[in-house]
Every structure is written in structure tokens, then in C-alpha cells.
Amino acid sequence: MMKFFMPTKVCSGKGCIVEHAAQLKTLGNKALIITGKKSAKANGSLHDVQAALDSLQIAYCVFDRINSNPSLATARDGARAAKEFGAEFVIGIGGGSAMDAAKAIAVLAFNELDDKTLFSGPYANPVLPIVAVPTTAGTGSEVTQYSILTDDRLETKSSIASEAIFPRIAFLDASYTEKLPVPVTINTAVDALSHAVEGYLSVKATEVSNILAAESMAIIGKCLPLLDKGPLGFAVREQLLYASMLAGMVIAHTGTTALHSMGYSLTYFKDIDHGRANGLLMHEYLEFIACHHADAVEKITGLLGMKNLSELKVCLDRLLKEKETISKQEAQRFSAKALQAKNLLNTIRKPAREDLEKIIAKSFAV
CATH class of the missing domain: 3.40.50.1970 (Rossmann fold)
Structure with missing residues (x-):
């Protein structure tokens, strides 16, 4: 249904x-x-x-x-x-x-x-x-x-x-959006990407939501290499806004997943921008999903125009630059908080608290 x-x-x-x-x-x-x-x-x-x-x-x-x-x-x-x-x-x-x-x-x-x-x-x-x-x-x-x-x-x-x-x-x-600072442009684009990715990996995903998510990821994948290369033209700005809208339509039906659940604590306790928080966690989150759903993750990297998750990591690391520092105790606390979030249940591979802690810790080299 x-x-x-x-x-x-x-x-x-x-x-x-x-x-x-x-x-x-x-x-x-x-x-x-x-x-x-x-x-x-x-x-x-x-x-x-x-x-x-x-x-x-x-x-x-x-x-x-x-x-x-x-x-x-x-x-x-x-x-x-x-x-x-x-x-x-x-x-x-x-x-x-x-x-x-x-x-x-x-x-x-x-x-x-x-x-x-x-x-x-x-x-x-x-x-x-x-x-x-x-x-x-x-x-x-x-x-x-x-x-x-x-x-x-x-x-x-x-x-x-x-x-x-x-x-x-x-x-x-x-x-x-034409006068947005580069970090804001990057963080918001990564937020839109996380919506499309998470919607694609949600237990509530449908054929329609996947079509929208795929289109959004394909557009964002073409834009990502341009985000830190100087002023963006109006056409690129318009494509990003369109992709963001599509990704919004996706999560309106699928909800977000464990990636957002973990990101909330980074924003609340560490004052890390929401989209940036998702981006910092995205590679390790997708590695966790790929253990059981390799085909879905491979489709995502393909839609982004990338060969594998390693290429996505290189791209995100370049855009997001130096990561904030968190402690082992913070990783434990944030994973416990994430476990209480409603959107965790939408994730196609259900994480335990230990999984969430490992994703956070590996993302920040704790």
C-alpha cells in the first residue's frame, strides 16, 4: 500500500x-x-x-x-x-x-x-x-x-x-540564495543531500519517493564539486533549491533516519550547524548501512556520480574541512540520546546504541 x-x-x-x-x-x-x-x-x-x-x-x-x-x-x-x-x-x-x-x-x-x-x-x-x-x-x-x-x-x-x-x-x-556565504551554501546543500539519502534508505520509502530522491541526489551530485570553487551562478543556485525541494518531498513521506538522530546532539550540545553535523556523520553512517544493504548504497554513490563511499568521503572532507573535537564520553552520551529519537525507527538497518556510538566515534576519530 x-x-x-x-x-x-x-x-x-x-x-x-x-x-x-x-x-x-x-x-x-x-x-x-x-x-x-x-x-x-x-x-x-x-x-x-x-x-x-x-x-x-x-x-x-x-x-x-x-x-x-x-x-x-x-x-x-x-x-x-x-x-x-x-x-x-x-x-x-x-x-x-x-x-x-x-x-x-x-x-x-x-x-x-x-x-x-x-x-x-x-x-x-x-x-x-x-x-x-x-x-x-x-x-x-x-x-x-x-x-x-x-x-x-x-x-x-x-x-x-x-x-x-x-x-x-x-x-x-x-x-x-545568491549572497549566501560559502559555508552556509555547503551546509545547506549537505542537509538536502542527507534528506535524499535518508529517504532512499528509509523503511517508509516508496517507488515515488525513490524517484524524487534519485533526482535530488543526481542534481546535488553535479553541484557538490562546485560549492567551494568560487561564486555560484544563478542556474546552479536554482538547481540546488529545486533539489532541496525534491528532498523535502521525500522526507515528507519517508521521514529522516538515524543520521538525523545522531546529528541532533551535535547541534544541541556542540553548536554544529545541522547540515554540517549530518555531513560529518554521513560516510560512517553509510558504511554501517552498506553492511546489510550494499546495493542501495552503491546506487546512492552512482547517482552522485561517484565510484564508491571513499570518493564521497573525500568530497565531504574537502567541503566540510577540519572537524570539531568530541570526547569518548560525548560519543557515548550522544549515542544514548540518539537512541531515544523517533526517526531512528525509520532506518532500514536498525542500529543499537553501540552502533551509534561507533559511527560517531569513527566520524570524529575518537
């Missing part, structure tokens, strides 16, 4: 927000824009969204307090802003942090929930409609039903998973 559901209307191309502004009018007359302090202003995305709203006489308020890895407290502050303004829909502008925060704010605006119920559901009241404007090419959050928030209670990142938070509309304009 197979189920495929992707309710987000995607508009793409340079200037797509202004060109398709009328789509916003279907969602309401008052919008809360959710973004960070600087990037949306610098890359022009905030200006374009405001211009589109002004042209439609839609009132708006800007909540620009989103930082990397947004917390539950930030989401609750945003929900209060939405209620006070009387927002009828929300617009998340930015990377995964802004879009994920927008989703949580959309839930909390009219639902009084404790932390546990926020992550588990159900929600008694409607969720505000969500518009997503990605300004990085990595998370794919514009086409998923997930919101990842920092959960200090559990000392990790926790996820909301509900079809109610699929964005209604996503505007994909790669021009907003």
Missing part, C-alpha cells in the same frame, strides 16, 4: 512572489511575517513579500526574532504576536529555522498547548495557513509537515509532525 500527499502549491522562478502575489489573497487580509533580523532584508525577500502584500492591501506585522535552531519560547512569543495582531495567516521567510518557527506559531496562535501536546497533537482548534519563502537551499521545510524546534526539556531537537502544518503556498526564488 502506498500513500502520497503533497498539498503545497509551489511557485518558482525569479520574481515569483510578485508575479503570483494574488495567491496570497486567498489566505486572508492580515499576515504575520516571521523571519530573522538581517538576512531577509539583505537578500530582498522581505521587500518582495511586503510589496506583494501592499499590492493586495493585506495588512502585515513583522516578527523578526527568529534565530538559528528556534526554541519553544520563541515560538510562543510569535504566537502571542499573531494573536495580538489578529493574523489570519503566517509567512515564514528564511532558512529552516524561520519556516519551522512559522509552522509552530501557526499551531500555537489558536491552540493553548503544553510542550508535550504541541509535539504530539491533536490540535482542537484550526492552524493558521502557512506560506513559506525559503532563502537557503537545504531544509525543504517549504514542502514538509515538520517543524523542528530546540527542546531544552529533553536537551535535543524535537519535531512537530502534522499534515495541518504543510505550507499552503511556497515561493521558490533562488535569487534570495
Whole structure:
């Protein structure tokens, strides 16, 4: 049995927000824009969204307090802003942090929930409609039903998973990614790669999700050698954004796997960027999978245009450069945390705690 559901209307191309502004009018007359302090202003995305709203006489308020890895407290502050303004829909502008925060704010605006119920559901009241404007090419959050928030209670990142938070509309304009620093471009591209790879290796994978994952990996494989070679042209930026969206569609159906489970602790405890964390672990993770599913891993390296996992390791090592240092005790702690993550169950080869510790330790030469 197979189920495929992707309710987000995607508009793409340079200037797509202004060109398709009328789509916003279907969602309401008052919008809360959710973004960070600087990037949306610098890359022009905030200006374009405001211009589109002004042209439609839609009132708006800007909540620009989103930082990397947004917390539950930030989401609750945003929900209060939405209620006070009387927002009828929300617009998340930015990377995964802004879009994920927008989703949580959309839930909390009219639902009084404790932390546990926020992550588990159900929600008694409607969720505000969500518009997503990605300004990085990595998370794919514009086409998923997930919101990842920092959960200090559990000392990790926790996820909301509900079809109610699929964005209604996503505007994909790669021009907003043109000024990204090289490390951000690399980390987000590796994040998209991890989504496609993990979706391909998920117990929930289907023929449809594998087609999308394969296309995403093939595109990313062509782009990887270019990421640290100087300024990327618009065409490459557009391909990365497209591949990220495809990978988002993949994990919307397959979920992520043990790779993400392990990466969460690296981000929470070591402040390692999410995509970078996945990339640092990816080679050893795939070696672990290959012991039982060699054909699947061989297909992945082939789709990336590489001969084997060793070639992938060389590529990732070059892009990610010097690794952070972790101790043996940290490897033990992080593996124990990973074992508690829900997405671990999606992995086609189920790891024990010892397996997770070995992957982390070998990745960092502990």
C-alpha cells in the first residue's frame, strides 16, 4: 500500500512572489511575517513579500526574532504576536529555522498547548495557513509537515509532525540564495543531500519517493564539486533549491533516519550547524548501512556520480574541512540520546546504541 500527499502549491522562478502575489489573497487580509533580523532584508525577500502584500492591501506585522535552531519560547512569543495582531495567516521567510518557527506559531496562535501536546497533537482548534519563502537551499521545510524546534526539556531537537502544518503556498526564488556565504551554501546543500539519502534508505520509502530522491541526489551530485570553487551562478543556485525541494518531498513521506538522530546532539550540545553535523556523520553512517544493504548504497554513490563511499568521503572532507573535537564520553552520551529519537525507527538497518556510538566515534576519530 502506498500513500502520497503533497498539498503545497509551489511557485518558482525569479520574481515569483510578485508575479503570483494574488495567491496570497486567498489566505486572508492580515499576515504575520516571521523571519530573522538581517538576512531577509539583505537578500530582498522581505521587500518582495511586503510589496506583494501592499499590492493586495493585506495588512502585515513583522516578527523578526527568529534565530538559528528556534526554541519553544520563541515560538510562543510569535504566537502571542499573531494573536495580538489578529493574523489570519503566517509567512515564514528564511532558512529552516524561520519556516519551522512559522509552522509552530501557526499551531500555537489558536491552540493553548503544553510542550508535550504541541509535539504530539491533536490540535482542537484550526492552524493558521502557512506560506513559506525559503532563502537557503537545504531544509525543504517549504514542502514538509515538520517543524523542528530546540527542546531544552529533553536537551535535543524535537519535531512537530502534522499534515495541518504543510505550507499552503511556497515561493521558490533562488535569487534570495545568491549572497549566501560559502559555508552556509555547503551546509545547506549537505542537509538536502542527507534528506535524499535518508529517504532512499528509509523503511517508509516508496517507488515515488525513490524517484524524487534519485533526482535530488543526481542534481546535488553535479553541484557538490562546485560549492567551494568560487561564486555560484544563478542556474546552479536554482538547481540546488529545486533539489532541496525534491528532498523535502521525500522526507515528507519517508521521514529522516538515524543520521538525523545522531546529528541532533551535535547541534544541541556542540553548536554544529545541522547540515554540517549530518555531513560529518554521513560516510560512517553509510558504511554501517552498506553492511546489510550494499546495493542501495552503491546506487546512492552512482547517482552522485561517484565510484564508491571513499570518493564521497573525500568530497565531504574537502567541503566540510577540519572537524570539531568530541570526547569518548560525548560519543557515548550522544549515542544514548540518539537512541531515544523517533526517526531512528525509520532506518532500514536498525542500529543499537553501540552502533551509534561507533559511527560517531569513527566520524570524529575518537
